Amino acid sequence: MDFKNKNAIVTGGSRGIGNGIAKALADRGANVMITYGSNDHAADETVDYIRKKGVRGERYKIDQSDMEKIGGLMNFVKEKFKTVDILINNAGICPFMDFFNIDQNLFDKVWKVNVESHFFITQKVSEIMIKNHTKGKILFISSISAIVGGKYQAHYTTTKSAMNGLMHSLAIILGEHGIMVNSLEPGTILTDINTEDLSNKEKREYMENRIPLGRLGEPADIATPALFLVSDENTYVNGAELLVDGGMLVHLQ
Ligand code: RM4
Numbered sequence: 323m324d325f326k327n328k329n330a331i332v333t334g335g336s337r338g339i340g341n342g343i344a345k346a347l348a349d350r351g352a353n354v355m356i357t358y359g360s361n362d363h364a365a366d367e368t369v370d371y372i373r374k375k376g377v378r379g380e381r382y383k384i385d386q387s388d389m390e391k392i393g394g395l396m397n398f399v400k401e402k403f404k405t406v407d408i409l410i411n412n413a414g415i416c417p418f419m420d421f422f423n424i425d426q427n428l429f430d431k432v433w434k435v436n437v438e439s440h441f442f443i444t445q446k447v448s449e450i451m452i453k454n455h456t457k458g459k460i461l462f463i464s465s466i467s468a469i470v471g472g473k474y475q476a477h478y479t480t481t482k483s484a485m486n487g488l489m490h491s492l493a494i495i496l497g498e499h500g501i502m503v504n505s506l507e508p509g510t511i512l513t514d515i516n517t518e519d520l521s522n523k524e525k526r527e528y529m530e531n532r533i534p535l536g537r538l539g540e541p542a543d544i545a546t547p548a549l550f551l552v553s554d555e556n557t558y559v560n561g562a563e564l565l566v567d568g569g570m571l572v573h574l575q
Contacts, residue, residue: 323553326351329403330552331447333357333386333440334413336364338513339463342541343410343548345371350549353378355402357395357413359385378402386413386439387431396446405454408552409447411440411485412463416515418474429477436481441488448496457500459552462489463544464505466567474519482507486563493561502560504551509567511539534569543568 325347335344335356345368348354354372358365358381365381372379380402384391399406414436419428444460451458467475468482485505492503510529512520520526520538530538547566550556565571 323350323549323555325408325549325553328352328407329355329405330408330410331355331357331399331403331406332410332412333443334359335410336361336368336381338515339508339511339541339544340410340412341368342545343412344368346542346545346549347408348372348375348377348379351375351377352408353380353403355380355382355399357382357384357386359383359413387434389434389438389442392439392442392446395443399447400450405456406447406450407456407458409444409458409460410463410548410552411444411461413439414463414465414481414515416475416478418472418519419477420474421476424477432477433481433484436478437484437488440485444488444492448492448499448501451496451501452499458502459556460492460496460501460503461548461552462486462503462505463548464489464507464563466507466509466565466571468505468507468563469565469571489563490561497560502551502556504559504561505563506544506548506551507563507565507567508544509533509539509565509570511541511544513541529570532570532573533567534573537568539566539568 332344334340336358369379464485465482467479
């Protein structure tokens with residue numbers, strides 16, 4: 323898969339799954355812009371990695387729970403990238419919480435970061451793609467949690483299902499412009515998002531035992547299928563959900 327001269331945006335690209343995708347895109351020649359929330363050091367490390375591949379690397383710090391910040395991001399995008407070929411809607415949070423302790427503030431924050439910010443970032447980026455007649459690719463990093471529940475993830479699973487609902491409509495709306503939109507559904511991938519949760523020995527053993535491949539996923543396990551969906555090699559997958567979970571979902575007994 324060749325991404326030379328492609329301009330890609332990866333939200334939440336300084337850590338975890340987004341970081342794996344950002345680096346994999348740079349490895350294959352893409353110019354990559356990442357957004358990130360707080361970890362300047364991780365963002366700098368990522369941009370250094372990208373630039374060492376001989377491509378352009380950019381970073382933009384943004385609180386994706388604040389919709390008023392999206393305009394600044396889009397100004398930065400237009401300043402740095404005249405065209406955009408790829409958008410990876412990855413940024414996400416999952417503060418594990420008992421359903422009855424999820425208050426309006428927590429729900430709003432998870433909803434805004436995971437769904438609302440990506441609704442409007444995608445709206446503005448796809449306007450750029452359409453204006454430039456770019457047959458772009460957009461990928462939502464949804465989750466197995468769009469398909470199954472989590473006792474302490476009622477807010478989070480809601481957002482992951484919502485991402486797929488948005489993706490379905492965008493596959494129609496943007497498909498008319500030759501822009502293809504899909505979702506990828508990672509299983510349990512060991513990243514910052516679940517380090518605390520999986521520090522519980524019993525929980526980690528339960529999750530690992532549920533996966534036929536016998537191990538939790540890593541960002542690299544997600545990057546390769548993600549790259550296919552946003553590559554020129556993808557000529558007809560549009561509006562699809564790709565589960566990448568090592569077989570966890572189907573392993574009932
Ligand atoms: C994923 C899945 C994993 C969990 C992360 C936070 O969608 O539920 O098990 O560790 O979210």
